Structure formats: C-alpha cells, structure tokens
Amino acid sequence: MCSDRTAPRSLLECRRRNASSGAERAERRGVIFNGRKVSITLRPSVWTRFTELAKKSGGAPVVIAAWKLNDTAALVPAIERYVAETSLEPVYSYVTRDSWLGALVEAMRPVFAARGYPLPERINATLGFPSKGWRGKARGECWASKASARGWTEIYVHPCETDIVRIANILTHELCHAAIDCRGGHGREFQRVSAALDLEGKPAQRMGGVVWAAWATPLIERVGPMPHAALAEYVARAKKQTTRLIKCECAECGAIWRTSAKVISGIGCGFMRCLDPDCFASINLDAFKQGD
Secondary structure: OOOOOOOOOOHHHHHHHHHHHHEOOOEEEEEEEOOEEEEEEEOHHHHHHHHHHHHHHOOOHHHHHHHOOOOHHHHHHHHHHHHHHHOOOOOOOEOOHHHHHHHHHHHHHHHHHHOOOOOOOOEEEEEOOOOOHHHOOOOEEEEOHHHOOOOOEEEEEOOOOOOHHHHHHHHHHHHHHHHOOOOOOOOHHHHHHHHHOOEEOOHHHOEEOHHHHHHHHHHHHHHOOOOOOOOHHHHHHOOOOOOOEEEEEOOOOOOEEEEEHHHHHOOOOOEEEOOOOOOOOEEEHHHOEEOO
16 A cells, blocks of 8 residues: 555554555644634645635635634534535545545454454555456455565455445455455355445345444545546446347248348348358348347
C-alpha cells in the first residue's frame, strides 16, 4: 500500500504513510466565535466548500446555531453537517479510490479480528479489472500473498461498480479470502469465515445482507464518500452484442450451417444451393433468421 519506493521501517510506519498520503490533513482555521477569534481544525476541502456556500446563501444558519451553544467543539461537526446537507457535490475525505479502499480495510480489520479471523498486515486493495478483464463476470478478486512479488495480498474490485455499499460488500467477500490467504477457493474454510462475517448466499456469490449492514454501514459512513465514478466507455462496450452469423437450415435434408450477412447479401438471386454435397435443394435466403 505504500506508494513510495523506500521500504518503511515497520508496518505501523507504512500505515501512517498511507494515511497521510491518501486522506486530507485537517488544517487550523480562524473563525469569529462570540465576538472573539478562535481556531478550529477542519479539512481544506470542507472549509473551501463551506466558504463558497456561505457566500451564496448569505450565511450558514446551521453553524450560527452551533455558535449559540457557546461550544467551540460543536463548530466542526456543525460545519461538516452543513456542507454535507447543502452542497450538491460530495466532499471527499480521501484523494484517491485506493486510499479510500485502504481506509475501509483498516476500518474492517478490528471486526475480522473480533470474529476470530484476523486479516494479514499487508493488504493492497484497488479498483481494477479482474484477471478475465472487463468481459469477465467476477466483480472482485483476491490474490494470495505468494502470487505477489512483494508478498502482499492483492484485492481488485471491478471499476464499473459505483455504489459504495456494494463495493464495501464485495471488499468484505474478498477480505474473507484474504483472512485465509486464499486457501481452498470457496470451500469449507471460506464458508466458515464468510458466515462469521455475516455474508449470505452461495459460496462464490456470498454478499452481506441486513445483519452485515448493521456493522458495515457505520464503518462506510465513517470513511465517507468515495472519489469514484463508473467507466462510461466500459458501460458502452459492455452491451451485449447480437449474433454476427446467421443460422441457415435446409428444409429438405435438415443440414445446418452458419454464414455472415455479407455473404448472403452478396448473392443477387436470393437463392442458394444446400451445402450438403448429396442434396441439390434450392434454398430461399429470405427464410433465414438473424440472431438464432
């Protein structure tokens, strides 16, 4: 998960580097509170959006109400709540999608440990196409540590996914694989882990339901919105194509073959002979149906 090439001295240092590089660092800002200037700690993106909204609306009534509480600590959550409820665009706590996924992995780590299946220290979660590419049906994929040149557990979530709850659900499924270092595929060991984490359904398709959401939703809300949008090009390319070859069948002998529409359109008379060498039937091309 560390982006720089210099190896960290410890895993704790690695986590600190990821947190500092992926998440916004809160900065001190000066505001007027009850006639005097006080200092609060706020993320730059929230402060920028707050000042923009305050100028457009002529003030921030939610924050003004917080000031009346005569409590400086209430200002920060009041400002963040005002921005979240008023702004049309989400304010992201993490700069990249990978840092968001890394933060969610760390948030889920205590849950896995409490259920008796601690996660490996070195996990790299990212959005990317699984091994079968964009045509594959897999929405997530986990690679064992032995498959990585640096010994990390690698997790991929399909980039066409947009709903962060579903992304978190897929991530939980793949973390169940990571907890046992991908041993046995979706066998009994995986089924025990996934059941302990409240996943339901067939082993290969297990996802979280209401029980899973009870503990996962607060973690997702704590991490915040994800800076991600679906690939528009992928959505266009993923549309199912119709069959390119046309099925042809002889009514006399029952011979079946397929040919392209270009070949059929090139036959000017509208009739063709059966391809069976022992059959001399003449076939009307208008009877062929495309897409069978």
